Amino acid sequence: MVQCMTSASAIAHSLDLDALNRRFETATPQDILRWAIRTFPTGLAQTNSFSIPVTVHMLYAELCPPRRVPVIFLDTLHHFEETLATAERARQRYDLDLHVYQAAGATTRQEFANRYGDELWQRDIDQFHYLTKVEPLQRALQAVEVRAWVTGRRRDQSATRQAMPILEADSDGRLKINPLANWTRKDLWGYVFQHNVIYNPLHDRGYASIGDEPLTTPVQPGEDERAGRWRGSAKTECGIHL
Template sequence: MVQCMTLPAPASPAELDLDALNRAFESATPQDILRWAIKTFPTGLAQTSSFSIPVTLHMLYKELCPKQPVPVIFLDTLHHFPETLETVERAVERYDLNLHVYQAQGADSREEFVARYGSELWRRDIDRFHHLTKVEPLQRALEGISVKAWVTGRRRDQSATRRNMPILEEDSDGRLKINPLANWTQKDLWTYVYYNDVIYNPLHDKGYASIGDEPLTTPVQAGEPERAGRWRGSAKTECGIHI
């Protein structure tokens, strides 16, 4: 286990030796990394979740249980599958989440989004669609709840663009981004789900390996990469919040 030191909360990642920490955390468990994050950021720590397979959320709320529950940010794009929204409701009930939901500005439903921004914006301008539904709402969320460091569920084996992802990194606004599952494989993830009875989006049982917006997500065929069902037929590999 990596020793969890009690440190004053840094003002920015620049005050941390990320290279040294990343070397130490290469052999650490996700729980070790999250314990360090809780100790280092007693305030200002948050978790983003798509509620696909919320393993880190389960660790924070069922295993580690900090005195102050870590805020969970959910970006409601207004284009999610019904199963995704049902999974959010199940998670709120099971974990008693400190949940913060953010949407595109000026729209509270898919119909309002269409009225304000036009129909099928994801076809006409995918980058603007993601800016409106994910990038801008995330920035508003991180600022609104005064986040200094945020936890993601990304893994290196998910795609080529994530292969060299560090465990700790500085985001474009100087916050610390923490990827505690970076070293885990898909098998590791599902093993943890099985042995810990973690809830997950039921679309995974229907062939969806990676789940995003309903109009932009398809099932994955045998032998395809995990994220092959996202933005199928295009060169896009990320929505924008991790670029």
């Protein structure tokens, strides 16, 4: 178990990530999360976009740690209504310790436009994502006093994620945990149907990966899972996982 530290920047670097990644390469997501719960009795959190909240179900309904793991949701103010409704359903179903963060100085889409300009995503997509995701996440990780955080990313989602490790250091030295890294889309949906996990209904309408409403389209047969994100551009990530 890692020692208690006052600086988040020391957490990931105190672990032998190479050895742990070799150990967990054939482990189940549940085994990885059990290790995380034991290793971080405090300071463990997860981010969730409420597309398919499998890690929420694992931590709140299957593993049930003695301390509820905080869930950080980045409300970009540009989500589909279905995304917000799924987040609320999950909050009620699991009695989530939910922490919602938005762009600084705005609580509605119109307030965001008034402060930062209309359709900022068309003029400066990187600045749009910095304001709606990167900066709010940085603020959330500090406010929630996160030492390690869980994501729902998988290697088969896109070419840019194929080499993703299970454990890695984020830009501030916190530990980022990707327990679903080895899962396929089939594994994911198999778990959803086996455990009756709620999911965003947009998946039933052809949206394989769900982001902001102005920047997300359905995916056509044969396309990558994330092909509907930023369609027509070379962008592959919003910035929080770079």
